[in-house]
Amino acid sequence: MARPLFGGALSAVIPHSARDISELRQIPDNQEVFAHSQTDQSVIIELLEYQSHVNDSDAARYHFEDVAGSNKATEAGSWEVRSVEALPKSELSLQECSSAWLLSGAQLISKFNEEAKNTVNIHLGLFRLPQFTTDILVTFNDPVSISPLSSSAVGSSASVLGLWSIQDFRQLLQSLRLIDPGVFG
Template structure:
């Protein structure tokens, strides 16, 4: 698992993606919903979440990306403490996932408290939204990258970052290498 990124089956092999090094599958630690794959970095508070969500019809692609960002903000109790920095198309020619009609990236920031603590950490949220209308699915990939940890947060007592943190290049490699192998995953 150390070093070179590896192609990993997701959702029981229905998808695969190139995941970054130093990754731990959260399903080895706790129950994860069937529509999610959740991974954390061994030594940082970074995480990557892959979700199969209901297709948000009736809204533009950039608005759907913002909708999903706001939904994450609500889940993180970061409403009013979340800001979208950019929403941009991800060129389909760069992607291995040929079954999406469009792909968008969103970058934003959220102030997030872990475990209902009062201390708030600033987290950069990098999202990619793959619109798959034919399957009534929005495939959402989220890279949570803490950029400022409050000294009072339980996150501040990390292991000293023994291994390098993931980068935006790691995230783009994951996005560009994402593949669908079994459309039966959509039901």
């Protein structure tokens, strides 16, 4: 079932067992953040400024590198892009986008600025909406290797890792729908 986002301006099918992080802490107005109730998996939906200086085919990589910077995964070898593919508009509910992209990669990320680094698969969906000067970025953070020294190691077990799948993420991307373009200002 689709869940309202940004006050009902957008909607999408959010993966099962998702907890709305805005119920726990302050989230910027341009973000919706959901975390799996039992793992460190998370999904972030962001309304960002359209990057007109970046070609559509390079835009997902541009945003991935920006996320790497935010995650302090900027050292050589601390991130990699594995694949970038165009998402066919015929498979998307968000028909207002000029193009859509799916990037898969990985980053070495420390939680709460700890020394310990965790390997996190990053799946990034990007919807380009130049008519609204907006890029919608949807990021699925999927930890695959937790350092024993990380605060995330407490209580984590291999049996609960990976409860959300790339198929769940693809369903979210395919179900994302614009209801009120007024959200873009």
